[in-house]
Amino acid sequence: MRKLIVISILLAALESGAAHAHAFLDHASPLVGSTVRSAPHEVTLSFTQNLEAAFSSVQVTDSNGGRVDQGKAQITGNTMRIGLKALKPGSYRVRWQALSVDTHKTEGSFTFTVGGS
Numbered sequence: 001m002r003k004l005i006v007i008s009i010l011l012a013a014l015e016s017g018a019a020h021a022h023a024f025l026d027h028a029s030p031l032v033g034s035t036v037r038s039a040p041h042e043v044t045l046s047f048t049q050n051l052e053a054a055f056s057s058v059q060v061t062d063s064n065g066g067r068v069d070q071g072k073a074q075i076t077g078n079t080m081r082i083g084l085k086a087l088k089p090g091s092y093r094v095r096w097q098a099l100s101v102d103t104h105k106t107e108g109s110f111t112f113t114v115g116g117s
């Protein structure tokens with residue numbers, strides 16, 4: 001009996017170690033920090049881990065802080081996608097909050113620029 005308890009404690013320790021990878025941004029479209037020539041119609045974020053859709057979100061704002069996204073992100077697996085309004089040339093900030101399936105919270109932000117014609 002005591003042996004069983006020791007083994008289950010060991011297993012629990014191993015599991016929490018294995019689950020240590022959080023959902024960090026792996027790559028984004030538009031690319032982080034990039035200047036794109038034509039206005040993108042959406043922002044796509046790929047994470048290093050699957051996301052809990054109900055607790056993950058993304059907002060895109062212009063240089064005045066006004067929202068330029070369509071409101072609600074679509075989340076499938078490790079990917080978060082949000083539609084954009086028609087963007088004028090300028091700089092935009094993408095802010096994301098993620099809750100990974102291992103219940104760890106992460107957040108971050110980056111900018112991209114839509115170039116003039």
Ligand SMILES: [Cu+2]
Nearest residue numbers: 020021022104
């Ligand atoms: Cu984690």
